[in-house]
Each structure stands twice: as C-alpha cells, then as structure tokens.
Amino acid sequence: MKIITIVLSVAISSFINSIAYGQNDKAQIESVKPSNKLASFGVRGNCGMCKSTIENATKELKGVRSADWDQSSKQVVVSYDSTLLSEEEIHQAIANSGYDTDRVIANEKAYNNLPGCCQYERTQKMNQKIKKRENSPIEHDHNGHQH
Secondary structure, eight states, rough: OOOHHHHHHHHHHHHHHHHHHHHHHHHHHHHHEEETEEEEEEEOOSSHHHHHHHHHHHSSTTTTTEEEEEETTEEEEEEEEETOOOOHHHHHHHTTTTTTTTSSOOOHHHHHOOOOOOOOTOOOSSOOOOOSSSSOOOOOOOTOOOO
16 A cells, blocks of 8 residues: 555656646746847836836736836836837837836826826936945935825
8 A cells, every 4th residue: 555655646746847847948948039028228207106107007018028117227127028019119108107218208298197206307317327325215205195
C-alpha cells in the first residue's frame, strides 16, 4: 500500500511540475515577442491622484500591459503590444485625460476638468532626473482634496 501511495505521489508531483514549467516557458516566450514594446516619455502632473489618472488612461487601452508614472521625474513607462496600438495612441489617451505629454498637449477642456490639485503648471519640466533626498517630506498642498 505504501508503494502505491509513493508512486501516485511521484506521478502527481511530476504532472504538476510539468504544467508549471510549461506555463513558465510560455510566459518567457511571450515576454520576448518582437511586438512587445516599452515606451518611456514625459507627462506633466503633480500628485498621487494624477498618477492614478495617467496610469488608468493608459491601462484602459487594448494592448497595454502595464503603466507606471513617476511623480518625481514626470515620466511614464508603458509596456504594450505594438500590433494593437501605437505609442502615439498612448500619448493621445493621456492627453485626453487632461495631461500634457512630450508629444501631445491636452486640450483646455480636459485640463480644466482636472481637480484643482492636479492642475499642473503648463510650463512644468518633464523627464526630470530624480534627485535622491533622505528624510525629506513631500511638500504638496492638496487644498482640502483627499487622495
């Protein structure tokens, strides 16, 4: 009886491992597809609420795998499938949500619809180098807005 239990345990374990490694191989193959692109460009914004809006505008596009906007550098990094959309379409989606990018300026109506704390200076620099500061508080006035 113990032998049957051991044989079944080994068989089940082997089956589970083959499935796990098969899925892992598939994920690795997909990550190196030539259509997978990474775009990094400047986007104006101020705060965590801006981050959420910028990233959501991007992630709603079919083909976007991930998006991360950095408040300090004013840069977004987007991973996307270039067979489903272009980098220009990503710029336009962000601009449509009210935020200027390196290539596309948001229209006045979209910008004016942003909450007050998110209405950035239209001359704000993008693609800034991140300066590392230790123990410095983030200074940002939300004028009563909750994030």
